[in-house]
Amino acid sequence: MLIVGLQGSPRKKGNTDTFLAAFLDKAARTGAAVRTIQAARAGIVPCRGCGYCETHGTCVIADDPMSTEIFGLLRQADLVVAASPVYFYGISAQLKVLVDRCQTLWSRKYVYKLKDPLADTRKGLLFSVAASRGRQLFDGVDLTVKYFFDAIDARFSHAMTYRGIESRGEISRHEGLAADIDEAVAKTVLPLVKRKKILFISKDGACRAPMAAALAQQRFGDRIRTGFGALQPASGLSVPMVRAMQRAGVDMGFRRPQHVDQALYGATPDLTVIVGADDDRRMRGIPGKKTIRWSPAQPVSSEAEAMDALRMEMAAQLDTLVQEWQ
Numbered sequence: 001m002l003i004v005g006l007q008g009s010p011r012k013k014g015n016t017d018t019f020l021a022a023f024l025d026k027a028a029r030t031g032a033a034v035r036t037i038q039a040a041r042a043g044i045v046p047c048r049g050c051g052y053c054e055t056h057g058t059c060v061i062a063d064d065p066m067s068t069e070i071f072g073l074l075r076q077a078d079l080v081v082a083a084s085p086v087y088f089y090g091i092s093a094q095l096k097v098l099v100d101r102c103q104t105l106w107s108r109k110y111v112y113k114l115k116d117p118l119a120d121t122r123k124g125l126l127f128s129v130a131a132s133r134g135r136q137l138f139d140g141v142d143l144t145v146k147y148f149f150d151a152i153d154a155r156f157s158h159a160m161t162y163r164g165i166e167s168r169g170e171i172s173r174h175e176g177l178a179a180d181i182d183e184a185v186a187k188t189v190l191p192l193v194k195r196k197k198i199l200f201i202s203k204d205g206a207c208r209a210p211m212a213a214a215l216a217q218q219r220f221g222d223r224i225r226t227g228f229g230a231l232q233p234a235s236g237l238s239v240p241m242v243r244a245m246q247r248a249g250v251d252m253g254f255r256r257p258q259h260v261d262q263a264l265y266g267a268t269p270d271l272t273v274i275v276g277a278d279d280d281r282r283m284r285g286i287p288g289k290k291t292i293r294w295s296p297a298q299p300v301s302s303e304a305e306a307m308d309a310l311r312m313e314m315a316a317q318l319d320t321l322v323q324e325w326q
């Protein structure tokens with residue numbers, strides 16, 4: 001379970017920074033893994049509006065932190081916290097730069113019609129703070145974040161907004177903040193943390209393990225959280241596998257093989273599925289937890305037809321596998 005916090009204020013230890021640190025600290029104590037992106041210091045290059053993502057599905061700016069890291073984090077996140085002060089009735093320019101770059105994810109969803117495996121379960125939470133008290137103070141922030149969450153496939157969980165707060169760190173003296181955070185964590189974070197976890201592992205984590213993890217996540221989203229890992233991670237996912245998933249409308253973009261220790265962000269899986277490596281004794285589950293060795297057929301080739309057959313076989317077998325285990 002991963003929470004990605006997007007800190008939109010350029011002010012260090014300001015109100016947004018203070019809130020986000022307190023929220024993530026509380027969330028981490030429930031077992032969630034947390035990451036903060038300091039939008040003002042991340043070095044994100046603004047969108048050029050060139051239209052490349054609408055014709056290629058990826059961003060033309062391929063070498064800044066947005067493309068090399070943040071898209072991947074947004075895809076892995078179970079909860080995204082968008083946190084920004086009100087600047088002229090909108091979010092800060094620093095956070096807006098990050099939001100605008102998510103046009104790439106918008107394109108994958110609406111132009112390419114691809115669906116992220118976590119699309120039905122990812123949540124989004126908005127935090128905002130402002131100095132004045134007007135009735136429409138947060139309307140602009142709310143609208144931008146609503147459409148941002150839609151593009152990144154996060155369901156708007158709720159908004160935490162605070163009026164009349166101006167000086168640095170003043171939010172920490174706000175009566176009721178700790179109770180608000182407790183309530184938000186209980187409502188938004190805990191149900192995600194409590195889901196059962198299934199880890200799919202394979203030798204290089206490039207083809208069958210990620211395919212199985214994505215298909216299982218889509219099928220059993222609210223009930224389980226899946227992850228995939230490898231003993232010796234390959235440098236990228238198998239391209240024929242990614243294409244086979246795209247033909248079924250599943251978006252594998254911005255995911256890469258990772259070592260088994262990093263899969264599921266340190267959480268212990270309730271079930272480990274060792275995919276297609278019966279002979280390799282180094283592949284083991286977690287002592288005391290259930291482990292299944294599963295050998296779906298090797299694809300006969302990397303041709304589209306063979307990869308589609310593998311995807312369909314896996315999808316059918318997953319239903320039985322998960323039902324038997326639960």
Ligand SMILES: Cc1cc2nc3c(=O)[nH]c(=O)nc-3n(C[C@H](O)[C@H](O)[C@H](O)COP(=O)(O)O)c2cc1C
Binds near residue numbers: 011087088
């Ligand atoms: C450039 C700028 C624009 C701002 N615009 C507004 C505004 O439109 N309405 C408002 O109530 N406060 C506005 N503020 C005040 C901040 O929202 C407020 O001080 C907030 O607590 C700052 O949060 P931070 O400490 O996380 O940066 C503005 C502040 C700055 C620096």
